[in-house]
Amino acid sequence: MPIDQSDIEKVAHLAHLELGEAELKTFGPQMAQIVNYVEQLNELDTAGVEPALGGLTPECERTDSSRNDELISSLGQQIALAEAPDPAGGHFRVPKVL
Amino acid sequence: MSLQTVEFSLAAAEKLNETLNAFLEIDREGASQRAAEIEKSGNAGQLAGIPIAVKDNICVRGLQASCGSKILGDYHPPYNATVIERLTNAGAVVIGKTNCDEFAMGSSNENSAFGPVRNPWDTTRVSGGSSGGSAAAVAAGIVPVALGSDTGGSVRQPASLCGVIGLKPTYGRTSRYGLVAFASSLDQIGILAREAEDVARFLGVIAGRDRFDSTTAGVPVPDYTAALTGDIKGARLGFPRALFGKGLDDEVRRSVESVVDVYRELGAEIVDVALPHAGYAIAVYYVIATAEASSNLARFDGVRYGFRAEDARELRQMYQKTRAEGFGPEVKRRIMLGTYVLSAGYYDAYYRKAQQVRTLIKNDFLKAFESCDAIVTPTSPTPAFGIGEKVDDPLAMYLNDIYTVTANLAGVPGISMPCGLSSERLPIGFQLLGPYWSEPALLRLAHGYEQARPFTERPPVSAS
Numbered sequence: 001m002p003i004d005q006s007d008i009e010k011v012a013h014l015a016h017l018e019l020g021e022a023e024l025k026t027f028g029p030q031m032a033q034i035v036n037y038v039e040q041l042n043e044l045d046t047a048g049v050e051p052a053l054g055g056l057t058p059e060c061e062r063t064d065s066s067r068n069d070e071l072i073s074s075l076g077q078q079i080a081l082a083e084a085p086d087p088a089g090g091h092f093r094v095p096k097v098l
Numbered sequence: 099m100s101l102q103t104v105e106f107s108l109a110a111a112e113k114l115n116e117t118l119n120a121f122l123e124i125d126r127e128g129a130s131q132r133a134a135e136i137e138k139s140g141n142a143g144q145l146a147g148i149p150i151a152v153k154d155n156i157c158v159r160g161l162q163a164s165c166g167s168k169i170l171g172d173y174h175p176p177y178n179a180t181v182i183e184r185l186t187n188a189g190a191v192v193i194g195k196t197n198c199d200e201f202a203m204g205s206s207n208e209n210s211a212f213g214p215v216r217n218p219w220d221t222t223r224v225s226g227g228s229s230g231g232s233a234a235a236v237a238a239g240i241v242p243v244a245l246g247s248d249t250g251g252s253v254r255q256p257a258s259l260c261g262v263i264g265l266k267p268t269y270g271r272t273s274r275y276g277l278v279a280f281a282s283s284l285d286q287i288g289i290l291a292r293e294a295e296d297v298a299r300f301l302g303v304i305a306g307r308d309r310f311d312s313t314t315a316g317v318p319v320p321d322y323t324a325a326l327t328g329d330i331k332g333a334r335l336g337f338p339r340a341l342f343g344k345g346l347d348d349e350v351r352r353s354v355e356s357v358v359d360v361y362r363e364l365g366a367e368i369v370d371v372a373l374p375h376a377g378y379a380i381a382v383y384y385v386i387a388t389a390e391a392s393s394n395l396a397r398f399d400g401v402r403y404g405f406r407a408e409d410a411r412e413l414r415q416m417y418q419k420t421r422a423e424g425f426g427p428e429v430k431r432r433i434m435l436g437t438y439v440l441s442a443g444y445y446d447a448y449y450r451k452a453q454q455v456r457t458l459i460k461n462d463f464l465k466a467f468e469s470c471d472a473i474v475t476p477t478s479p480t481p482a483f484g485i486g487e488k489v490d491d492p493l494a495m496y497l498n499d500i501y502t503v504t505a506n507l508a509g510v511p512g513i514s515m516p517c518g519l520s521s522e523r524l525p526i527g528f529q530l531l532g533p534y535w536s537e538p539a540l541l542r543l544a545h546g547y548e549q550a551r552p553f554t555e556r557p558p559v560s561a562s
Contacts, residue, residue: 008434015392015437016399017430018418030492031435037493038381038439041451044458051453052460056283057509057534060270060315067309079176085406092401097413 003032100147100191104133107149107193110240110561117559118216118238120231122154123162124194132191143189145303150185151235151244154195155202156287157276158182161192165278166200166210166228169398169424171405179276180311181245181287181304188303196231196244200426201395202252202280204228205498206488209428214485217260218557219524223482226256226498229290233260236290237525239561243291243300249280250383251477251502253288254514258477258527261516261553263544265289265297268534269509270315272301273308281390282313284383284506294545297513298322301537317535325538330546331365333539336470338373341501347480353526354476357517360550361474361543371466371473375458376504380496382459383503385439385452391429392436398424431492460508467533472543474530475501477514481524505531513540516553525555 008028012019019027081087086094111124129149136147152158155165157175159182164170182192199209207215207230215230217223218238225234229246233256236244246253248266257264266288277287287304291297299322306319337358342351362368400406400420407423410416425433439448466473478498488495505512511534514527532540 003438007438011434011438011441014441015433016396016414016417016421017425017433018415018422019430020422023427023430027431027434030431031438033493034384034435034496035438035448038385038448038452041378041381041455044375044378044455046451046454046458049454049457051450052456052507056313057268057270057315059317059534060313063270063307063314063316065312075176080402082176083173083403085171085400085404094401094413095410095416 003028003035101133101137103147104129104149104191104193107241111194111235114238114240114559114561117221118218118234119213120197120215120234120238120240121151121194122164122197122212122231125161125192128160129191129193136189136191141189143187144299145185146189148190148243149193149241150190151194151196151232151241152182152192153198153229153232153244153246155198155247155278156182156245158192158195161195163195163278164212165202166198166212167424167426167429168211169405169421170403173404177276180273180308182276184304193241196229196235198231199228200429201278201391202228202247202249203391203428203432205251205255205495207231208485208489209426211426217482218559219261220482221559222484223524224259224485226259226478226482228252230256232290233257233262233264236260236262236292237557238559239556243289243296246288246290247277248286248288248506249284250387250506251499253290254502254512254529255478255498257290257514259482259525261525261555261557263291263294263297263516264514265301266505266512267301267305267537268511270313271511271535271537272304273311273314275308275310279394281387282394283390284387294541294548295323295326298326298541320538322538322541325542326545327542328546328549330361330543333366333472333543334470335361335366335368336371336466336473337368338371338376338473338475340372341376341475345479345497345500346476349520350476350480350526353518354474354528357528357547358474360547364546364550369470371470373462373466373504375455375462378455379459379504379507380500382452382455382507383499384435384496385448386456386507388432388436389440389449390436392433392440395429395433428492456507459504463508463510471539472530472532472536474528477501477527477529481520481522481526501529510534511537511540513544515544515547517551519555
């Protein structure tokens with residue numbers, strides 16, 4: 001399936017990516033080539049085949065992940081904010097939303 | 099003793115890094131201090147004083163975790179990954195963080211924002227990837243063991259290209275807590291080493307259930323070193339003949355076929371097996387891995403950690419600029435592809451279809467393992483290729499993973515072992531794939547081969 005520049009722009013918007021002119025030009029044909037390769041999956045009849053849940057083993061599915069509702073320590077505000085680009089008054093500050 | 103070993107590794111890392119670019123950070127001060135403490139306290143932990151290198155997408159408290167990306171800026175995680183917690187409790191000493199493809203996306207290490215790792219066997223060639231720095235560090239003798247992560251072959255393929263051992267455990271065998279997520283249903287932390295015994299010892303320490311990773315399974319952790327008996331008589335080894343055809347380098351094919359002969363001589367029974375859907379694995383992988391990546395990498399938005407682009411006037415523009423400036427081209431390409439296959443109107447055609455074929459691939463393995471204990475394949479279709487050779491053709495690059503991705507899709511364990519050098523003196527590796535939780539059997543087979551045909555060659559760029 002051909003992927004044109006407007007498709008690329010739409011996907012970039014969904015992915016929160018600002019693409020430059022050069023990327024807009026190269027990504028289209030490259031993605032079209034990969035999608036075309038992926039379409040070989042259509043050779044297979046998968047009617048009635050359950051989608052895989054994600055490589056999970058039967059043993060993992062049987063593992064009980066519940067635990068006691070106990071308080072354990074977490075990072076805390078100071079450490080959690082220490083790596084933030086713009087912390088302010090105990091919060092993550094961002095540019096205006098609207 | 100531990101101090102001396104750690105000092106040797108630190109000095110080798112510092113000396114060889116200019117040539118190899120295998121380390122993004124070397125922790126001279128911290129590692130020396132920990133080694134001295136261990137020596138003083140007489141710590142009898144089972145890994146006491148063993149220097150290790152850790153891929154830069156696994157969190158080590160106090161050290162950087164760039165994931166080979168600019169978007170994480172100068173990020174220093176405030177916590178340890180579970181595997182690091184367990185290794186340091188056993189006395190292992192982290193000497194540094196290793197270079198990798200950005201967010202583990204790549205097969206050559208050329209996608210690192212900090213330059214490619216160079217192969218110690220030939221510095222004009224790639225190390226493989228994405229755990230290329232870890233593979234090169236082990237191959238050059240800087241450390242005996244390193245950690246990597248394997249989403250589609252990222253431990254096994256660089257191990258093969260650098261002439262070391264690489265293990266990807268069963269999905270859920272090792273905790274992913276503290277591993278920066280690429281594709282959560284495929285990612286697994288693995289081990290690179292020069293000896294099967296080291297792989298067994300380290301796996302015994304890092305494996306097992308972790309309350310911080312609900313996908314770890316409550317399967318008991320055996321003593322893996324006990325499996326290294328040297329006796330492989332009667333083992334049934336599956337040979338998938340159809341995978342030894344088109345696209346496989348002649349020297350690699352001959353080398354791996356001779357591995358089969360060695361196993362036969364050692365008393366293994368060779369049985370023909372088929373993996374009829376293996377040819378679809380790359381197509382399935384690049385739908386599922388990119389879809390999961392597009393979701394996992396949404397967290398890198400310039401708000402909570404890492405890099406933020408300047409001069410954005412409003413929030414959405416800040417996200418877009420931060421991600422545009424912070425991510426490299428391959429990561430952007432995969433986020434785009436993943437977003438595309440998940441977007442309205444395409445989900446069923448691509449994502450659901452890929453998940454269905456994933457089931458078929460998994461069923462192929464379950465069926466094959468009814469008649470054999472392990473399957474032998476090449477690890478990589480070719481030895482190490484030249485730096486820059488494949489960078490302009492993403493699809494050709496993806497096909498490097500043709501033998502390794504099936505294990506991630508099915509969740510089964512795999513190990514790559516060195517089995518000789520090409521005519522150009524480049525390492526060749528073979529891969530053993532086994533049923534779920536069959537790490538003891540894989541290690542027994544790997545160790546049996548290692549005893550029969552020890553790989554004693556050393557690369558030209560080497561610590562000793």
